[in-house]
Amino acid sequence: MANLILILGDQLSHQLSALEDADKDNDGVVMAEVHDEASYTNHHKKKLIYIFSAMRHFARELEQQGWHVHYQHYHPDNPEQSLEAVVSKLAAEHRPERLITTECGEWRLHSQISQWHEHLGIPVEIRPDTRFVCRKQEFADWAKGRKQLRMEFFYREMRKKTGLLMTPEGKPEGGQWNFDSDNRKKWSGKPPAPAPFRVEPDSVTREVIQLVEEYFPDHFGTSEDFHFSVTADQAQAALEHFIDFALPCFGDYQDALSDHEDWLFHSILSPYLNTGLLDPTDVCQAVAQAWYSGRAPLNAAEGFIRQIIGWREFVRGIYWLLMPGYAKENRLNNQRSLPWFYWTGETKMRCMHKAIDATARNAYAHHIQRLMVTGNFALLAGIHPEDICDWYLAVYIDAFDWVELPNTLGMVMHADGGYLGSKPYAASGKYIQRMSDHCQNCHYRVQDATGEKACPFNALYWHFIDRHRDDFANNPRMAMMYRNWDKQPDERRSAILSRGEWLLANLEQL
Numbered sequence: 001m002a003n004l005i006l007i008l009g010d011q012l013s014h015q016l017s018a019l020e021d022a023d024k025d026n027d028g029v030v031m032a033e034v035h036d037e038a039s040y041t042n043h044h045k046k047k048l049i050y051i052f053s054a055m056r057h058f059a060r061e062l063e064q065q066g067w068h069v070h071y072q073h074y075h076p077d078n079p080e081q082s083l084e085a086v087v088s089k090l091a092a093e094h095r096p097e098r099l100i101t102t103e104c105g106e107w108r109l110h111s112q113i114s115q116w117h118e119h120l121g122i123p124v125e126i127r128p129d130t131r132f133v134c135r136k137q138e139f140a141d142w143a144k145g146r147k148q149l150r151m152e153f154f155y156r157e158m159r160k161k162t163g164l165l166m167t168p169e170g171k172p173e174g175g176q177w178n179f180d181s182d183n184r185k186k187w188s189g190k191p192p193a194p195a196p197f198r199v200e201p202d203s204v205t206r207e208v209i210q211l212v213e214e215y216f217p218d219h220f221g222t223s224e225d226f227h228f229s230v231t232a233d234q235a236q237a238a239l240e241h242f243i244d245f246a247l248p249c250f251g252d253y254q255d256a257l258s259d260h261e262d263w264l265f266h267s268i269l270s271p272y273l274n275t276g277l278l279d280p281t282d283v284c285q286a287v288a289q290a291w292y293s294g295r296a297p298l299n300a301a302e303g304f305i306r307q308i309i310g311w312r313e314f315v316r317g318i319y320w321l322l323m324p325g326y327a328k329e330n331r332l333n334n335q336r337s338l339p340w341f342y343w344t345g346e347t348k349m350r351c352m353h354k355a356i357d358a359t360a361r362n363a364y365a366h367h368i369q370r371l372m373v374t375g376n377f378a379l380l381a382g383i384h385p386e387d388i389c390d391w392y393l394a395v396y397i398d399a400f401d402w403v404e405l406p407n408t409l410g411m412v413m414h415a416d417g418g419y420l421g422s423k424p425y426a427a428s429g430k431y432i433q434r435m436s437d438h439c440q441n442c443h444y445r446v447q448d449a450t451g452e453k454a455c456p457f458n459a460l461y462w463h464f465i466d467r468h469r470d471d472f473a474n475n476p477r478m479a480m481m482y483r484n485w486d487k488q489p490d491e492r493r494s495a496i497l498s499r500g501e502w503l504l505a506n507l508e509q510l
Contacts, residue, residue: 001094002026006087006101008109009037009051010400012058012232013276014065017127018102024066030090031059033074036082037109042394044221046228046363048212050397053205053230054275060204061231076215083109084116091120098123105129105274106401107323131276132316133158133309139317148419149318152178155310162281164288164305165298173291178306179251179299186435187256187264194245196263197238198227205230220343220395221360228271228397235272239283242267243290251300255368257351257436262358266366267304270398273312280308307367315406318420329409330385331417332468338387339507342374347510349456350442351432352377363397368435370396375412376427380460381507385415423477426464429455450495456503456510463500466493 005018005027033052052074059071072078072086080086087099103126104110117124128135134142142157143149156177159166165173187193201209209223229235242250246265253265272278284305291301319326341347345356355369365374370392378388389408393399410420429446433439439446439455448454449462465472465485472478485493503510 001028001096003028004087004090004094004096004099005029006083006099007031007058008083008101008104009033009055010105010275011102011129012054013131013279014061014232015131015279016102016276017130018100020127022100024068028068028070028090028094028096029059029062030070030087031055032072032080032083032086034072034080034082034086035074035076035078038074038216040108041390042220043216044359044363044395044397045212045216045219045223046221046226047395047397047399048216048219049205049208049223049226050228050230050271050363051275052211053201053208054277056204056208057231074211074215084112084119087116088120091122096122098125100125100127102127103129105403107319107327108401111324131279132313133162133281134313134317136317136320139313140321143317143321148422149314150422151310151314151420154314154317155306158309158313159305162284162309164284164309165291165302174298174302179302180306182299183251183254183303184435185252185256187253187258187261189260191249193258193261193264194241196227196268197229197241199229199234199237201226221363225361229277232277235269235277238272239267239269239278239286242269243286243295247287247290247296247300247304249300251297251303254303254366255435257354257368257373257432257438259350259354259437259441262362262364264366268364273308274398274400274403280312284308311407312403315410315420316402318406318410319402322416322419326409326416327386327389327405329416331415332382332413332471334382334384334413334415336382336384336504336507338378338383338391339381339510341508341510342391348443349377349510350444351436351438354438359395363395365396370407371412371425372427372431372435375408376425376431377457377460379413379424379426380457380464381504382464383413385409385413388413418475423475424472426461427457428461429457432457450492450499454499459496459499460503462493462496463504466497 002023005022007018007029038048059069062069070090080089099122167173209226213223229238250265256264258264269278273280287301287304290296291298342356345353345360347353351373355365355373359365389405392408393404406420410416414424433446444455445453446455449458462485465481473482
C-alpha cells in the first residue's frame with residue numbers, strides 16, 4: 001500500500017483534498033465508527049444514525065468507484081475504540097508510506113492527529129479543507145490588527161470573492177449588502193409552511209437505527225421518524241425541495257417562531273453542508289440562480305447566502321484563530337449549572353418547552369430557537385458556558401465543534417467579551433411574543449415582570465442588565481436599555497430584581 005487515506009464522518013465528499021491525486025490501485029481508504037467519537041458527548045440518537053448511515057453509504061460509493069476501503073462498523077466490543085487505534089492497526093498490517101487526511105473540524109481531534117506520526121512510525125500529511133470559501137490563513141490575515149471582528153465586513157469580502165449576488169460593476173445586487181431588516185415578520189399560519197423533505201430509511205439506515213437503539217439507548221432524543229438524507233444525491237434533492245417550496249418565504253419568516261410548526265421555511269441543509277454531502281458554494285450558487293430566474297425574492301436569497309458564506313465561514317475562522325483557549329472563555333463569570341429541563345423539556349415556559357421538545361424529536365431547531373429561546377435563557381440565567389456548549393454539541397444533528405462553539409460561546413453567551421458579537425443577544429419575553437404565538441398558550445404572563453405568573457424572561461432580563469452594568473453600560477448599543485432601566489421607580493426595580501433572584505434560585509422549578 002502506497003498511502004492510507006483517512007476520511008472522517010464529516011468529510012463525506014468525493015472532492016475531499018485527501019483524495020486528490022490518489023491512486024485507487026495502490027492507496028487504501030480507512031473509515032471507522034469508533035466508540036471514542038460516538039460517546040465523548042451525549043450525541044442525539046438521530047445524529048448518530050445520520051453520521052453512521054451517511055458514512056456507510058459514502059464508503060459503498062467509494063467501493064463502487066474502485067477504491068479499496070477498510071471500514072470498521074461500530075460495536076462496543078471492538079478491539080479498536082479510537083481512530084488512532086484503527087489507523088495504527090492498519091499501518092502495522094499494510095506498512096503504507098504515509099497517512100493522508102484532510103484537516104478535521106475539531107481542535108480535540110486535530111491535536112491528536114497532529115501527534116500521530118510519533119506513534120505510527122510513518123509520516124502524517126494533513127491537507128487543508130478546501131470545502132470552505134475562506135482558508136484559515138486567509139481569515140487570520142483579514143483579522144490581523146482588528147480589535148473586534150464584525151461578520152458584516154467579512155461577509156462583504158466573501159461576496160466579492162465569490163461573486164455571489166454581485167453586479168458586473170462589482171456592486172451588491174439590489175443596491176445593498178444586507179436585507180436583514182426585511183426578514184423579521186411574524187408568521188400567522190399563512191402562507192402555509194411546506195412539509196420537510198423526507199427520505200424513507202433504506203436497509204443500511206434501518207440497520208444503523210437498530211444499532212443505535214441497542215448500544216446507545218440512553219442517549220438524548222429519539223430515533224423514531226428518521227427521514228434525513230444520507231447520500232449526496234438525496235441531499236441535492238433536499239436542496240431542490242428547499243428552493244422550490246421554502247426559499248420564496250424563507251427571508252420574510254426566517255426569524256419567526258411557531259407553536260405548531262417545527263420547520264417553517266428553513267432549509268434543513270446544515271447537516272449536509274457540515275458533513276460534505278453538499279458543497280456550500282454550489283448551494284449558494286443554486287440559491288442565487290433562483291433569484292435571477294425569478295423563483296425567489298432577493299431578501300430570501302441574500303439572507304440565506306449570508307448564513308452560509310457569512311456566519312458559517314466567519315465562525316469557522318474565529319474557531320481556528322482562537323482555539324484552544326477560546327473554549328475556556330467565560331468573561332461574564334457565569335457559574336450556574338444547566339437546568340435539567342434542557343434534557344427533558346419539562347418546563348412551564350412554553351417557548352422553552354417547544355424548542356427543547358422539537359430538538360428531542362428532530363435533532364434540529366432553527367437559529368432563532370437556538371439563539372433567542374434556549375440560548376437567551378442560558379445567557380440571562382448565567383449558565384456556565386461549557387455546560388450550554390456541551391448541550392448544543394450533543395443535541396443537534398448539524399453540530400460540530402468548529403461551528404457550534406463560536407456560535408454558542410460567542411454569539412449566544414457573549415462569553416468572549418464581545419469579540420464575535422458587538423452586543424449580547426439578551427431579550428425579554430416581549431421579543432418572543434413579537435416573533436411567535438407561544439405566549440398565548442403559556443402558563444406565564446408575558447405582560448408581567450413580577451408575580452408568580454410573570455414570564456421568567458422578563459425579570460431575568462432586567463436582572464441580567466442590572467448585574468452586568470459594569471460590562472455593558474458603556475456599550476453604545478446597550479445605552480437605551482440602561483436608560484429605560486434607570487427611569488423605573490426604585491420600588492419597581494427592587495421588585496423585579498427580587499423576582500429575578502427568586503428565579504435564579506429556583507431554575508429547576510420553572
